[in-house]
Amino acid sequence: MLRETVRADLLAMADLPYDGEDVDQLTHALQAGALAVEAGARPALVAAALLHDVGRLPHVEAALPAAPHERAGAAYVTRLLGQEVGWLVGSHVLAKRALVATDPDYLALLSPTSVRTLREQGGPAAGDEVERFLRHPLAADAMALRRWDDGAKDPSAPTPSLEALLDAALPADAA
Template structure:
């Protein structure tokens, strides 16, 4: 991999090395959650971009050094994370990250049983994040580019909370990450 691509991506990796061990707020760590989410995306046959979005969707929490406080408040981690990732990745990675919180609100509006399936922590953060969308908001959201990718990411996010689940290692997914970052670099030249 070209050195000019590895250097910036090492910044993202450093967040996972320093904060990936922090408890996610569920029964697993940030790193375990990220790997599980990316693994679910890969198993579903998602694009490389969506796998990378799944891997990094909660990086915004790590930008807050106090993840526990961030979970107690609406820290806008999805917006922070998408903006941070846009330095290296195209919208097909960053937009699903930006939309994964709105997707939870959308799914609560569209699927009656969805809200009850959320973990206690997800139900708490739903209230902080604006609650269930209105029908009009849900229609508007679903017509937005990348919104349905955000919904897919949200579903993997909800499932990626299994203690001691075996997943491919970080190195497996980081190769996919390099490919996506290289595509953005090629597009911008």
């Protein structure tokens, strides 16, 4: 049931444009999930990588129309998969802002679209925001997820297998 829901949400991202990036939302989600698997991430983190932008889906966005996509996604994913995955989804923009504030090499890794949206998202995180974020026990996971997110925009990469990624993200529901 859970597997069917996650599969349906991911498939609904096919052909959804990704804000000026060269890949659609489904390809982006699958590439992010595959980078998590390659890094040996645990299932919750693979699930968060796959679903980090689920807040861009119309039915998820509609539940919290005034919220940015990471907040709408976090609320949805928390209901679906619990607090940990929901927090990771909700933190992928703050992780970007914290990385910009703390890693001088990070900004150069961002796509032009991501640099543009950084301004809309509040720019580099302020010192107290960074400190609060880094104290969270899942901060390192959120920053790893963010780097997979940034690396998951390659139109020439082979498309990862959706079913294999669902197995990795939801081992209890594995096919």
